[in-house]
Amino acid sequence: MAKTNMSSKRRVAATVVVLVAIIGLFVVRLVDIQVVRADTLSADSLGNRSVENTVYGSRGEILDANGVVLAGTVMRYDVQLSPKNAKQFTRTVAGVKSTVTVPEAAAEIGAITGQTGGQIEAIIADALADNPDSDFAYVSKQVDVDAFRAIYDLDIPWLTFAKNPSRVYPNGAVAGNLVGFVSSEGAAQAGLELGQDACLASANGTETYERGADGVRLPESTVTTDAAVDGSDVVTTIDSDLQFFVQQALAEQAQTTGAAWGNVIVQEVKTGKLVAVADYPSVDPNDVSLTEAEDRGSRAFTAPYEPGSTFKALTAASVLDAGLATPNSQVVAPYRYLPENGANVNDSSNHPDLRLTLTGVLIDSSNTGMSKLGELLTDQQRFDYMTKFGIGSVTESGFPAEEPGILNPYDEWDPQTQYATMFGQGLTTTALQVSSVYQTIANGGVRMPVQLVTGCRAADGTVTNAPSEEGTQVVSASAASDTADMLEMVYQEGWLAKTWNIPGYRVAAKTGTAQMPDGNGGYTKGYLVSVSGFAPADDPQYVVSVSLADPVNMNSSAASAPVFQEVMSQVLKKYRAVPSGAAAPDLSGSW
Amino acid sequence: MSDNLARVPNAHELRPDIAERTGAQRHIEIVAPSKHARPRVVYAVSAVTCVGAIVVAQLLLSVGISQGAYEISALRASQVELGRTADSVSEDLIKVSSPQSLAANAEALGMVSNSTPAYLRLSDGAVLGAPTSADGDQAGAASLVPNSLLTETPLVTQQAAGGTGASVAAAAPATTATGTAASTAATTTAAAAVAATDGLPSPTTR
Incomplete structure (x- = not known):
């Protein structure tokens, strides 16, 4: 009994020892696998069956006011090949096997990508010359879906493809200067693409999934490691159809007159929205290399110039608002006026003393007459009016690199500048600021913030970054309407009355012919000719502002007037502005 | 105190060692083997059947899932293909609906734009604006805004x-x-x- 007890105890002990040894072995192995070599092993195993996939977030679209896509994202494909593997291969078509040599394959690819077979063979040869083991070379970058499919269907084993999301501008150069463009790597370069990048930007995500030996994705194995984020859409105030028309009209006249550059702005009077901002030369964002680097932006925002006589409307409205003159205020306008402060003001052409009213000063665009009326205000008063009209500061448009123009403080004005600023010299404005001045006058003296973008619209429809729509009263409603009446007289009786006539509508407009600075403190021989105005004058709806720089074939505002006429007609037609019924005011220009 | 007294009869439950010892000292008696052994075989058989059924179900299920994987894979591929087709045709559509394309086509079909509009007011038949015929001077200008x-x-x-x-x-x-x-x-x-x-x-x- 005792003996069996002893042997069974020994057996138990032996068993325990063996068990402990085995468990110990397992524990050591477990620690080795799970802790010591865990990372290496799991990476190895995943590498064998898991695939990491980039999920592309798509950059937001830039839309016009009606939802037309001005800039969108499309998927493009890079075609790549492995030079060292580029050999002949066997292709099976409908059960029939055939051998395809490299030149044959190259010719097939080239027929689709627009290259010659020889060019593609050269790519292979060059890559192999650099490195005999070369496994990678681009055949063609950013081919579209149709080309990609066609090449894919060729079933060439040494070709590989990479997705490459790219930007497309379906309307080409329509609003191209506004929309801007991105680099081939997708980085925003100019225009709204740059200015609204925070809204548009997307983020790529990644997902991993596991696949079986035959390449099929294993169910439930997809892990999104990083979610892709789509960009939001930027909604602009631009109307792409009108924008096209305006660019067309501008380009035609700019080419006829030999202008260096030009722009046209169409702005809604009641809201301050920019309906069209055309620049010449215009850039096609699909291929910016076709345009000179300096022409790729929008000069309407970024190129301030001395506005010249269009600015007289601002001075007139200021004098009227201060109650120091009426449209019928009488003044004697000489050819040359020498004020007491030592300035020297003269008109553009020699004339005897003219007995003009304020209206007549605007019709004849007399610098001396304007000086005699403008000096009724102090420099400070005029400076304050200009500031309230938005001169000297960037507008609310949010366009990148917008220039504020130069408006020096009034106490720094020299005697000549004190007078020159009354008729638009000695300070610079952008075309946009001039348009905004006319918008203010047309809108009963209320300046609306200049709007180019109505907001950043997320996928769920929520709109953020909506601009302010609160206007500011710059001059009184009566001063504004008197100024509008005088501008209507300019339209009817000015020297371009026949050129810019729009039958059936009452229009208010003013020309400007300003000397252009040469960049060295002097002036060039060229002029910047402009026309700004609004219609219908009895219920102003749209401001049109045209500027042409140095039209060598016709160096006067007669060059810009036809564009004004054409664009304004189209605007009135397009937006179904009711033709004017009431008679135009009749103010006397002389006494 | 009364609580202590109430717990005394149950003391062995709190002390299982005591209960065991008392159990070991109890009288042990041989019991005749049970006459109902057959039902236990039924239990065993049903248990084995259940395990078998589970194994078969599991197998069928994973066959089903992997069949589905192929189906999903095929559908995914065709979804990608259809997505590409959609991309391709919508790109074409958006291209031809650009103003340049519309203007060039309209012009090619002989249409001209009239820039002086006139309106007929239905209430009284009044003609608003000054109607003039189009002169078609914009012809041939479609290429000034490139695309x-x-x-x-x-x-x-x-x-x-x-x-x-x-x-x-x-x-x-x-x-x-x-x-x-x-x-x-x-x-x-x-x-x-x-x-x-x-x-x-x-x-x-x-």
């Missing part, structure tokens, strides 16, 4: 002229030979005119 996407997109008249190509070539051999923009416009107008002799294009209704 590099449209370089390979033919005009509608060029597509329509495919059928009457011979007559177009016969009618305007001089214009087809030169390649300037102006003569292209002329060619397309000629094409439209020639096509019109075969009858205006009209939808076929069945």
Whole structure:
């Protein structure tokens, strides 16, 4: 009994020892696998069956006011090949096997990508010359879906493809200067693409999934490691159809007159929205290399110039608002006026003393007459009016690199500048600021913030970054309407009355012919000719502002007037502005 | 205190060691084997059957899932393909609906723009505005606002002229030979005119 007890105890002990040894072995192995070599092993195993996939977030679209896509994202494909593997291969078509040599394959690819077979063979040869083991070379970058499919269907084993999301501008150069463009790597370069990048930007995500030996994705194995984020859409105030028309009209006249550059702005009077901002030369964002680097932006925002006589409307409205003159205020306008402060003001052409009213000063665009009326205000008063009209500061448009123009403080004005600023010299404005001045006058003296973008619209429809729509009263409603009446007289009786006539509508407009600075403190021989105005004058709806720089074939505002006429007609037609019924005011220009 | 007294009879429950010892000292008696052994076989059989059924179900399920994986994979592939088709056609559509394409096509079809609008007020029949006929002076200007996407997109008249190509070539051999923009416009107008002799294009209704 005792003996069996002893042997069974020994057996138990032996068993325990063996068990402990085995468990110990397992524990050591477990620690080795799970802790010591865990990372290496799991990476190895995943590498064998898991695939990491980039999920592309798509950059937001830039839309016009009606939802037309001005800039969108499309998927493009890079075609790549492995030079060292580029050999002949066997292709099976409908059960029939055939051998395809490299030149044959190259010719097939080239027929689709627009290259010659020889060019593609050269790519292979060059890559192999650099490195005999070369496994990678681009055949063609950013081919579209149709080309990609066609090449894919060729079933060439040494070709590989990479997705490459790219930007497309379906309307080409329509609003191209506004929309801007991105680099081939997708980085925003100019225009709204740059200015609204925070809204548009997307983020790529990644997902991993596991696949079986035959390449099929294993169910439930997809892990999104990083979610892709789509960009939001930027909604602009631009109307792409009108924008096209305006660019067309501008380009035609700019080419006829030999202008260096030009722009046209169409702005809604009641809201301050920019309906069209055309620049010449215009850039096609699909291929910016076709345009000179300096022409790729929008000069309407970024190129301030001395506005010249269009600015007289601002001075007139200021004098009227201060109650120091009426449209019928009488003044004697000489050819040359020498004020007491030592300035020297003269008109553009020699004339005897003219007995003009304020209206007549605007019709004849007399610098001396304007000086005699403008000096009724102090420099400070005029400076304050200009500031309230938005001169000297960037507008609310949010366009990148917008220039504020130069408006020096009034106490720094020299005697000549004190007078020159009354008729638009000695300070610079952008075309946009001039348009905004006319918008203010047309809108009963209320300046609306200049709007180019109505907001950043997320996928769920929520709109953020909506601009302010609160206007500011710059001059009184009566001063504004008197100024509008005088501008209507300019339209009817000015020297371009026949050129810019729009039958059936009452229009208010003013020309400007300003000397252009040469960049060295002097002036060039060229002029910047402009026309700004609004219609219908009895219920102003749209401001049109045209500027042409140095039209060598016709160096006067007669060059810009036809564009004004054409664009304004189209605007009135397009937006179904009711033709004017009431008679135009009749103010006397002389006494 | 009363609580302590109440717990005394249950003390062995709190001390299992005591309970065991007392149990070991109990009288042990041999019990006749049970006469109901057969039902236990039934239990065993049913348990084994259950395990078998579970194994088979599991197998079928994973066969089903992997079959589904192939189906999903195929559907995913066709979804990608269809997505590409959608991309391709919507790109084409968006291209031809660009203002440049519309203007060039309208012009090729002989349309002109009239920039002086006039309106008829229905309430009293009044004519608002000054009606004048269009002079068509904007013809041939369609290329001033470039769109590099449209370089390979033919005009509608060029597509329509495919059928009457011979007559177009016969009618305007001089214009087809030169390649300037102006003569292209002329060619397309000629094409439209020639096509019109075969009858205006009209939808076929069945």
